[in-house]
Amino acid sequence: MSKALDGVRILDFTHVQSGPTCTQLLAWFGADVIKVERAGEGDATRGQLRDIPDVDSLYFTMLNHNKRSVTLNTKKPMGKEVLNTLIKQCDVLVENFAPGALDRMGFTWERIQELNPRMVVASIKGFGPGPYADCKVYENVAQCAGGSASTTGFDDGPPVVTGAQIGDSGTGLHLALGIVTALYQRVGTGRGQRVTVAMQDAVLNLCRVKLRDQQRLERTGVMKEYPQYPDGKFGDAVPRAGNASGGGQPGWILKCKGWENDPNAYIYFITQAPVWGAICKVIGKEEWITDPDYATPVARLPRLMSIFGTIEEWTKTKTKFEAMDILNKFDIPCGPILSMKEIAAEESLRQTGTVVEVEHPTRGKYLTVGNPIKLSDSVSEVKRSPLLGEHTNEVLRQLNYSDDQIAALRAEGVI
Numbered sequence: 275m276s277k278a279l280d281g282v283r284i285l286d287f288t289h290v291q292s293g294p295t296c297t298q299l300l301a302w303f304g305a306d307v308i309k310v311e312r313a314g315e316g317d318a319t320r321g322q323l324r325d326i327p328d329v330d331s332l333y334f335t336m337l338n339h340n341k342r343s344v345t346l347n348t349k350k351p352m353g354k355e356v357l358n359t360l361i362k363q364c365d366v367l368v369e370n371f372a373p374g375a376l377d378r379m380g381f382t383w384e385r386i387q388e389l390n391p392r393m394v395v396a397s398i399k400g401f402g403p404g405p406y407a408d409c410k411v412y413e414n415v416a417q418c419a420g421g422s423a424s425t426t427g428f429d430d431g432p433p434v435v436t437g438a439q440i441g442d443s444g445t446g447l448h449l450a451l452g453i454v455t456a457l458y459q460r461v462g463t464g465r466g467q468r469v470t471v472a473m474q475d476a477v478l479n480l481c482r483v484k485l486r487d488q489q490r491l492e493r494t495g496v497m498k499e500y501p502q503y504p505d506g507k508f509g510d511a512v513p514r515a516g517n518a519s520g521g522g523q524p525g526w527i528l529k530c531k532g533w534e535n536d537p538n539a540y541i542y543f544i545t546q547a548p549v550w551g552a553i554c555k556v557i558g559k560e561e562w563i564t565d566p567d568y569a570t571p572v573a574r575l576p577r578l579m580s581i582f583g584t585i586e587e588w589t590k591t592k593t594k595f596e597a598m599d600i601l602n603k604f605d606i607p608c609g610p611i612l613s614m615k616e617i618a619a620e621e622s623l624r625q626t627g628t629v630v631e632v633e634h635p636t637r638g639k640y641l642t643v644g645n646p647i648k649l650s651d652s653v654s655e656v657k658r659s660p661l662l663g664e665h666t667n668e669v670l671r672q673l674n675y676s677d678d679q680i681a682a683l684r685a686e687g688v689i
């Protein structure tokens with residue numbers, strides 16, 4: 275079967291997490307992704323958080339599937355020549371160096387355009403133009419600067435970062451969309467263009483509803499679906515909302531049977547208005563169906579936390595899976611709090627290729643997350659990540675370098 279991005283060649287200068295997330299997605303869709311790394315060291319994540327000595331870390335393997343690895347010192351003149359050739363033969367260059375690094379290497383946008391006017395040049399930076407434009411940025415910095423940390427956690431606690439890597443992987447996803455969009459436009463114009471995504475902007479885009487709430491708060495002074503209402507005080511900025519669902523369908527995380535010993539014996543419970551009657555019946559509070567204090571969403575808002583307390587008395591008598599079974603029969607929206615251990619063992623995720631077991635030559639078998647985007651005509655197979663420089667010779671030969679030239683590059687420490 276063909277792949278959606280067959281024939282697209284990506285020069286992958288990415289490292290750590292944000293950029294590699296993007297190029298891994300493009301590789302899953304069939305692009306030929308050539309990852310350029312420094313000889314001897316490679317992407318820093320190869321050696322980070324290692325669980326097996328001298329073996330590429332899971333951090334690296336899980337972000338670099340389906341790519342080819344080439345070692346190249348792009349600061350040496352002979353390395354720059356190889357890079358010139360790569361730029362001429364690739365469709366997209368993706369990078370997430372610190373600000374200015376590509377320019378310092380001698381590969382400005384103008385220079386790249388001279389070499390290949392069709393090239394799409396895609397970059398991730400921590401911040402866009404402004405006071406922090408020159409800053410290096412990692413995941414949690416982006417979460418803090420993009421509005422996520424100030425709106426995550428409980429009202430009486432400090433800001434909290436989330437485990438979902440919205441700064442890195444979230445930005446990588448945005449960049450991938452930018453790249454395929456630019457390639458689509460190139461079909462008509464014949465020209466490449468620059469695609470840039472700032473991590474702060476990507477996080478803010480994912481926190482859009484909190485900017486919505488900021489404006490609601492400024493107009494009305496109160497957020498009725500937040501747990502602070504009606505007794506707590508609201509300041510002048512969107513507060514942390516604990517586990518409130520934030521939309522028009524109030525929700526909260528409730529204890530289930532076994533919560534005393536199992537940190538994940540919880541369920542997310544949503545009191546969606548159309549199934550209010552069913553909720554009341556399930557938890558044995560049928561009188562709430564007609565009681566004016568409980569019968570309508572508006573009437574329930576000031577007493578949400580006590581309502582969830584009553585529902586929790588019921589959920590505490592069931593395991594999270596028993597509660598799911600019962601609630602789903604009545605179309606009551608809810609979700610079990612699944613641990614990573616449970617997710618890793620979940621058969622349905624294996625069936626869909628969302629959780630995949632991969633064989634690696636030095637690591638053996640390991641689990642990874644496959645492509646979450648399913649295309650019916652371009653099915654993703656997960657292929658192991660490359661060893662450092664595994665494809666250097668192969669790629670150079672494709673670029674018409676002779677064996678003697680390759681040996682000379684090696685002798686000079688360029689590859």
Ligand code: CAO
Pocket residue numbers: 289290291292293310311312313346347348349370371372373374375376378379398399400409410411412413442
């Ligand atoms: N050959 C020769 N030199 C190379 C090279 C190669 N193949 N690949 C990289 N280099 C050089 C770069 O040119 C740069 O050199 P100069 O500083 O002399 O210009 C140098 O290696 C280091 O690059 P860097 O500054 O990007 O790397 P770092 O480890 O110091 O910083 C990071 C890492 C992530 C903080 C920074 O790259 C960054 O802010 N990136 C943008 C934001 C981002 O993507 N952050 C998410 C990272 S995931 O949490």
